Amino acid sequence: MKEYIKNKKDLSHKIKAIYMWWHKPAVDSEFLQSLPNLKVITSSGVGVDHLDLKLISSFGVKVANTPHAVSNPTADMGMALLLASARRIVEGCEIAVSSDTKYFEADWLGEEVTGATLGIIGMGSIGYKVAQRAKAFDMKILYHNRNQRKQEEEQAVGAIYCKKMDDLLQQSDFVMLIVSLTPETHKLIGKRELELMKPTATLINICRGPVVDQDALVHALQNGVIKAAAVDVTYPEPLPRDHPLLKLKNIIITPHIGSATSKSRWVMMENMVENILSGVNGLPLPNEVHP
Ligand SMILES: O=CC(=O)O
Numbered sequence: 001m002k003e004y005i006k007n008k009k010d011l012s013h014k015i016k017a018i019y020m021w022w023h024k025p026a027v028d029s030e031f032l033q034s035l036p037n038l039k040v041i042t043s044s045g046v047g048v049d050h051l052d053l054k055l056i057s058s059f060g061v062k063v064a065n066t067p068h069a070v071s072n073p074t075a076d077m078g079m080a081l082l083l084a085s086a087r088r089i090v091e092g093c094e095i096a097v098s099s100d101t102k103y104f105e106a107d108w109l110g111e112e113v114t115g116a117t118l119g120i121i122g123m124g125s126i127g128y129k130v131a132q133r134a135k136a137f138d139m140k141i142l143y144h145n146r147n148q149r150k151q152e153e154e155q156a157v158g159a160i161y162c163k164k165m166d167d168l169l170q171q172s173d174f175v176m177l178i179v180s181l182t183p184e185t186h187k188l189i190g191k192r193e194l195e196l197m198k199p200t201a202t203l204i205n206i207c208r209g210p211v212v213d214q215d216a217l218v219h220a221l222q223n224g225v226i227k228a229a230a231v232d233v234t235y236p237e238p239l240p241r242d243h244p245l246l247k248l249k250n251i252i253i254t255p256h257i258g259s260a261t262s263k264s265r266w267v268m269m270e271n272m273v274e275n276i277l278s279g280v281n282g283l284p285l286p287n288e289v290h291p
Pocket residue numbers: 044045046047048070258259
């Protein structure tokens with residue numbers, strides 16, 4: 001795209017808005033300088049960790065995202081990973097299709113989700129939707145968040161606030177990560193945090209790979225520090241084919257598909273169009289993200 005714009009000087013002056021589809025194109029100062037009349041950048045999805053918001057704002061350009069498109073399907077994905085991990089669905093599928101029928105005789109058990117404790121780290125809109133789903137499974141819900149939710153919101157899903165993340169880690173059977181990736185949340189879960197978790201617990205990550213120290217996770221899964229993990233995100237994506245996580249039986253890895261539903265893609269496109277139309281017409285952006 002950069003090359004295209006460089007070769008089309010007349011066009012670059014006409015561009016007022018761009019949409020970014022899954023973090024592309026890369027936006028840096030050279031790119032911003034080449035588009036002097038740019039007013040708005042709208043990014044697909046909710047995470048904006050790929051954008052330097054301060055830099056973009058210094059060029060007088062606004063940024064918007066599409067949070068409403070992704071929250072339901074990503075919450076569904078969190079529950080899908082939780083259930084799949086607890087009931088060992090992927091392994092079970094391998095057993096069912098295996099030619100080795102001896103497998104069927106193995107003493108092979110999963111964990112019950114009903115009544116188990118779910119610890120949600122990051123109680124934004126996706127986190128809250130996970131809590132609504134978990135309530136229907138009669139799970140006990142703990143959450144850690146920068147700000148405590150309103151009492152009526154907590155009561156509606158039966159969620160208990162843990163001011164200290166450590167308390168949540170120590171008490172949960174399933175810990176689900178749903179935070180934005182920022183300098184504060186980079187490697188939020190490392191060796192110390194994994195060691196605080198129960199040896200029977202499962203870590204689920206549906207936000208961003210670098211929120212977990214992946215080397216520490218490999219060590220924890222190899223040595224029974226925690227029981228299992230289920231992650232929709234890693235670093236890098238995809239993992240190199242010889243990565244130690246790919247060799248483990250007690251992890252489920254999916255290829256960053258939290259919002260990958262046909263409905264979500266439609267809503268995303270609609271929301272991006274709304275953001276662009278508002279931005280080029282000088283109106284407030286429906287989903288502006290502030291630096
Ligand atoms: O990863 C997906 C998103 O940021 O929406």
